[in-house]
Amino acid sequence: MLEAYLPIFVLFLFALFVAVFVISFSALLGPQKPGERKLKPYESGMEPIGQAIRRFPVKFHVVAMLFILFDIEVVFFLPYALVFRELSVYGLAVMGVFFLILVVGFVYEWKKGALQWE
Amino acid sequence: MANVLWLIPLLPLLGFLLNVLVVWRDSDAARRERNAGYIACGAVGLAFVLAFIAFIELAMLPHEEQHMHVVLWEWINTGSFSVPIGLLFDPLSSVMVLLVTGVGTLIHVYSIGYMHNDERVVRYFAYLNLFIVMMLMLVMADNLLLLFLGWEGVGLCSFLLIGHWFERKTASDAAVKAFVVNRIGDAGMLLAMMTIFAHFGTLSFVGEESFLERAREIAGQYVTIPGQPTWILLTTGISLLLLVGVTGKSAQLPLFVWLPDAMAGPTPVSALIHAATMVTAGVYLMARTHSIFTLSPTAQSVVTFVGVATALIGGTAAIAQWDIKRVLAYSTVSQLGYMVAAAGMGAYAVAIFHLLTHGIFKALLFLASGSVIHGAHDVQDMRRMGGLRKAMPTTFRVYAIGAIALAGIFPLAGFWSKDEILATAWGKGQIGIFAILFITSMLTAFYMGRQIALVFFGEQRDSSYHAHESGPMMTWPLWILAVGAVIGGAMNLPVLHTLTHWLEPVLEEEGKAFDLTTLILALVATGAAVGSAYGGLRYYMHNAHRIKPNRQDPLYRYFGDIWNMFEEAWYVDQTYERYTVVPWYRSLAGFLGEIFDPQGIDGMVHGVARLVQGAAAGVRLVQNGYVRTYALVFLTGVIAIIGYLVIAW
């Protein structure tokens, strides 16, 4: 029973090895010139320390919201892909309707100017 | 005619709608007033004509089939429970309909004169028409629920019309008082209806399946159903609950206190609603449901006692009043007591007879007193009147006719009906009841004599106003009513018993045989009445110099505190004030009253806040606007529900 998991265990060991190998070798071989910015925790470009509540342009919110909306809708295409053949033309028609609704939403947001940055 | 019976209540309804929807918008005040009056009178007048035609048609039918019944539609129908909206026009309804529309028409016409230049005259006539609709619904209903709807409706109109001059504190207070007191009676009515429905399964008056018919079937054979209250207990319960309703609407002891205060409304309203029609609804109800009352001797004695006691208290209170309308109001209370007493003794036809004659002559008296008040520029205190005979000869004549009729002096209407009641009491061997009613009838004659003397004889004691006779619009209805008050007794003369016979299909009563005792009684009664009336008249004419504004009655010297007790109607009102109203004022009754208070909202909020203080404070504490609190409350609910399910299941 447990033998079945042997390849996974090997993979696990290999991953561990790669991680240790990469970090330790780059530490050994690379030049060490630490600076203030380099020593800060990496936060994708945000300041790691500061006020919890900060102002930033509402435009980001709109874009983020639209992104999430469409992102979630697009997820529905994944299960559809799995049964694409079984459903055949009927499936295509139904997904077409679904897509049409999405497009209406898209047209609406475009026309309303939600995608305009300035 | 049976198919168009619905036209009778429909016409006043149309009048109401027309006034509310169309006339109200008219910007020309004079034209508005004129149209409102004409429409209202026309509607009621036409209804009277139709009712008269229906009456004739009913009379043409064979005696056993005198009965018209139309079901307009099924109002509520949920399988087990069905309430039709149906109209019933049988001998009993017919006389009530004739009284309501007939006297109603005259009072409408009179109102045109009386309410001239009133700023809310359209509203007045609209409510008056609505009242007629509701009253017709009450007397023509073919089931108890519909009757109750009319019963509530007349109560509402009464409230609105008493409060017509709502700027006056007394008027709005009186309106609220009438409303609140009547609610107590209505609670009794509701409970009675529920009991009837629970035990008979129907509220209908008509047909073999009606509860009246069912009650009639079990009359005489009191069956005990296992697990059920015995029928006698049941009928006693129902009768007493109905009696509670009757005491509210018909101003009987102990709920009569609203009626004298209701005089704050316009005088034609007092005549129509608080003398001739609405207050008699209780008597009508008892006549309609008499087969229930008959089954319970206990309830009948209670009814008789209530009636007799009310008659006496009302009569004694009436002799000590100074306000011209309050005399009549207490007199109405007293006369209603007569009717209820008659009903209690099982003489329903006699009660209806007195109801009809009283409806005519009391309406006459009220309208005539309205004419006096109108002519005397809103003076109502009889101490400030006197000698008005010269300034208002017509009013004096009709007033005298009404007074003689009320006093029960031969051969006017009141004599015949009141004498029948006395004869009934005597015939039943109820000497005590007879004695009290006899004394009351002497009191009645006495206070009418007193009133005539104070108002019309002697010299005018307060010369600050110039009295004048009222216009023809007001006097000719008075004359018609006066004719009715003179000849009204003819509808049920002894031996002939026209009315009793007419009502027989409904009330199943035979007219009493006329014998020597009755004749002697009649002679004694009329003699006593003449004597008392003359006594009252002479005493106050003689002592006219002692009567001054704000001074005690001359009889006060002899009676002292007893006279005060009379004046305050045996302190019934004060007792309520002391033991129920004051302690509860800040809570229950307080906020009832303050809602309608012209100052309104603050009082209301305070009154209510006291009543529901704990609860409301809790609500407000939690309802603080913070989402976090709301979520917390939400969560508490969740925990409670889940906790309950986990523990209980």
Next chain:
Amino acid sequence: MNIAFPDINMLVILPLIVIFGSALALLLIDLFFIPAGNKKITGYLALAGLLFTGLAGVPLWGMEESSFSGMVVVDTFALTLNVIFIIIAAITIIISLDYLPRQGIEQGEFYPLILFATGSFVLLAQSTNLILIFLGIELLSITLYVLTGFAYPRLSSEEAAMKYLLLGAFAAGFFVYGIALIYGETMTVDLNQIRLYLTELESSSTAAVPGPTLLLIGGALVLIAFSFKIALVPFHMWTPDVYEGAPTPVTAFMSVGTKGAALAALIRIVTIALPTVQDAWVPVLAVLAAATMIVGNVGAVAQTNVKRMLAYSSVGHAGYIVLGVVAMSAHGIEAFLFYLLAYSLTNLGAFAVIIVLEQRGESAWSLDDFSGLGQRQPMLAVAMALFMLSLAGVPPTAGYLGKFFVFAAAWESGLGWLVLIGVITSAIAIFFYLRIIVRMFMHEPVRDVQPALHRSITWTIAVAAGAVLLFGFMPNLFIDLAQRSVIALGG
């Protein structure tokens, strides 16, 4: 080309197709063709969409079919409710036509949003699957969040939308968790399957097999989420704030529509899936109903702001209307349908009167606005008085009969104590309704209010008032329909 359509009866979702289709189309039409400042045209088009939705119900009349593997049904119950929902939406749109520009918040999206919300009502009335019901609830909630915040620059409106959103999300969490638990117990989200599971469990029940605890708790969580939507105490806390802050037509819309739709779905759940365990949830719902009647009516007494008063009153009415569900009988559901109709007409009428009196930039909704209305606008005052009497349950209005039917149904089901609470609280309720009537007819005007009486709103009020009276006198016009709906439910 031969397209192999699976055996799905599309006719069943015809009303849904029509209403959502017209909402989408309207959104685009409004976007491209309707100029700003002339958005009334969008409103008229939305009315046409509602008309088509109503017409779509005509060929379905009398049908009783389910489709999409039993997820959606069409029956008389759903169609009757659809008619009520369409009436509600139509009245809402008509009373908004003048209101929105007057308040300076006219946006074309308003009308498609109303259509979307109405579509979600229809969806809720037709679904017999927990997931689909959740979809309906969410669609409804999201459109209502937006509509609540529609009076955008007004702070109270934004605040209301925010509160509604936060608490709504909170409640939605309970709903999903409830569905998850139910699924965990029964391995299905289909209402009929759940019932099957429960009956099997009951028949095979021995002392060793534990009761459906997970299902009960899951059911309770779902019930809680519904209670939030219907505004049952103690899940009603958002109601006064949100109803007060939202634009008045939206308040009117959600006070009647949301209740009706959520209760329709709840009725499907309890009558189809949970009748065998009613001993567990009936007491819970009964207590909630009792608390709602008490808190709603007592809370309303202390209000001087008419809009807030009506918000509390709507909480109270939620309690009465739930009585019909608690009764768990054919009469109960008839009573629910009748009450919903009566309450919808009455409440929309009352809010329409408030809209007429509401002026721009002035959001006091004070009782003073009503003082002396009887003299200045007698017809309006008479209509308002009628609505108040109907809300208070005074005969012969539709509201009276609604209360009567609901109480009678509860009484028959042996819930005498609930009826008693109902009667007492409606007695309390009479006071604050009467207060408005007294204000209108027995007071002098306090301040000058110019009623904005346009023809459309005048007619709406008149028709609503007429209907309130008509159904008060002739309830059978509707009761027959309600009875057939109950038969459709298998009740």
